[in-house]
Amino acid sequence: MDGKRILYVTTEMIPYFSENPMSIQSLKIPKAMSDRGADVRIFMPRFGIINERRHQLHEVIRLSGMNLIINDMDQPLIIKVASVPGEKLQVYFIDNEEYFKSKNVYFDKEGALLEDNDERAIFFAKGVLETVKKLNWKPDVVHVMGWMTSMVPAYIKEYYADDSFFNEAKVVVSLFDNSFEGELNSKIAEKLAFDGINGEVSELLSKPDFEAVTKSALKYADAAVKGEEIIPEAITSYIQTENIPLMEYCPAEGMSEAYELFYAEELMNQN
Numbered sequence: 001m002d003g004k005r006i007l008y009v010t011t012e013m014i015p016y017f018s019e020n021p022m023s024i025q026s027l028k029i030p031k032a033m034s035d036r037g038a039d040v041r042i043f044m045p046r047f048g049i050i051n052e053r054r055h056q057l058h059e060v061i062r063l064s065g066m067n068l069i070i071n072d073m074d075q076p077l078i079i080k081v082a083s084v085p086g087e088k089l090q091v092y093f094i095d096n097e098e099y100f101k102s103k104n105v106y107f108d109k110e111g112a113l114l115e116d117n118d119e120r121a122i123f124f125a126k127g128v129l130e131t132v133k134k135l136n137w138k139p140d141v142v143h144v145m146g147w148m149t150s151m152v153p154a155y156i157k158e159y160y161a162d163d164s165f166f167n168e169a170k171v172v173v174s175l176f177d178n179s180f181e182g183e184l185n186s187k188i189a190e191k192l193a194f195d196g197i198n199g200e201v202s203e204l205l206s207k208p209d210f211e212a213v214t215k216s217a218l219k220y221a222d223a224a225v226k227g228e229e230i231i232p233e234a235i236t237s238y239i240q241t242e243n244i245p246l247m248e249y250c251p252a253e254g255m256s257e258a259y260e261l262f263y264a265e266e267l268m269n270q271n
Helices: 021-035 117-135 151-159 188-194 200-204 210-218 233-241 252-267
Strands: 005-010 039-045 067-070 073-076 078-083 090-095 141-145 170-175 223-226
Touching: 005 021, 005 117, 021 039, 021 141, 021 252, 039 117, 067 117, 090 117, 117 151, 117 188, 141 151, 151 170, 151 210, 170 210, 170 252, 188 200, 200 210, 210 233, 223 252
Parallel strands: 005 039, 005 141, 039 090, 141 170, 170 223
Antiparallel strands: 067 073, 078 090
16 A cells, blocks of 8 residues: 555544444554555544543644635634554544534434534535645545545535546445434535535435435445444445445454455556
8 A cells, every 4th residue: 555645534533432343443444554555644523522631632723724614604624633642643633613512422412413413524524625635635545434424425526526636536435333313404415505416415315314324425435345244234235236346344353454455456446
């Protein structure tokens, strides 16, 4: 992977989250690829539960200060960064007082989905991609993990379709059994349409439940990965129907070799 630029976009990662399949892989996979010569960047939201002092986050002034338009409203983008303890990796955090100040990650105290999860996902996607552009760091691969990253592929392939910065990037979607009950805000398709993202995605998100949100990411994927051995059957069927190259679940001991081969053979050789 010498010299290849891989952008990892996740919503959970150790040590900023407790251990689960996504948070573990969000660290292990970038580390493995970095160790094998790839140039790696990692992005995640700066949720309110992340202790900035303990994890030594600090604002990157030269990257902050942009405003993103979400549903016709200006929202300030704040970028923070931290070094992963004991690793040669940095994590960029997308922050905004409106969307990420709360200590509730996805759900409120009653267990219901947060009403603004749709706008948080859109803001996160646009924030990541605008920051990468500002860094002038053009990725070869964009690998997303977690349903709140599901808008990233659509923005790469639709919103930035005429932007040469992302036109050669290959999109990988990692799949986890982290479904949610209920639906995102029913107006998510309208908010995406404001940015020129419509068509089949609008149809998929007419009922924006976990299955629809996941499919909206897979629609733009060049490849997918099973982050766990078992994922929802409806998602597996969609992958087969759409002929999306799929990497089966890989245990930790063979991860480095498996991902390097997968990126090289399934992605870099695609036309």
